[in-house]
Amino acid sequence: MSKFVAVIVSLFLFVPALAFSAATVSEARIGRGIADLELVDETATFTLNETAYVWMRVVGGNGESVKVTWSNGDQSFDVVLSIGSDSWRTWSSKILHLAGEWTVSVTDAAGVTIYRSTLNVQ
Numbered sequence: 001m002s003k004f005v006a007v008i009v010s011l012f013l014f015v016p017a018l019a020f021s022a023a024t025v026s027e028a029r030i031g032r033g034i035a036d037l038e039l040v041d042e043t044a045t046f047t048l049n050e051t052a053y054v055w056m057r058v059v060g061g062n063g064e065s066v067k068v069t070w071s072n073g074d075q076s077f078d079v080v081l082s083i084g085s086d087s088w089r090t091w092s093s094k095i096l097h098l099a100g101e102w103t104v105s106v107t108d109a110a111g112v113t114i115y116r117s118t119l120n121v122q
Helices: 002-019
Strands: 024-035 038-042 051-059 065-072 075-082 087-095 100-107 113-121
Touching: 024 100, 024 113, 038 051, 051 065, 051 100, 051 113, 065 087, 075 087, 087 100
Parallel strands: none
Antiparallel strands: 024 038, 024 051, 051 087, 065 075, 065 100, 100 113
16 A cells, blocks of 8 residues: 555655746747847838738746747648757747738747737738
8 A cells, every 4th residue: 555655655755847937928928020139129120021020038947848829810830949948048030921910929838828929921
């Protein structure tokens, strides 16, 4: 019986670490470029075929990855970014080849959305 209890206790200690990501987005912005590891020209309005950047600071996700999804209508484009420390600045970019409203979302390793924003392409 004690082996059974030890296995159950081990599962309760181990499984939550696998099931829940520690990553959160503490800051995020959308704009037209990156310079010196920071976003420049912050905006949510773009012209057709312009490149948009989502810059973010991810905290608590050292060694994990996040997925950035750019979507417009029924089309979506994913980028996976590795997180290298407990406070990590990173970004993703996308050439906006379709007019209309775009959504950019970031999900953690567990698939939970930790950031979401919209932008418009004219």
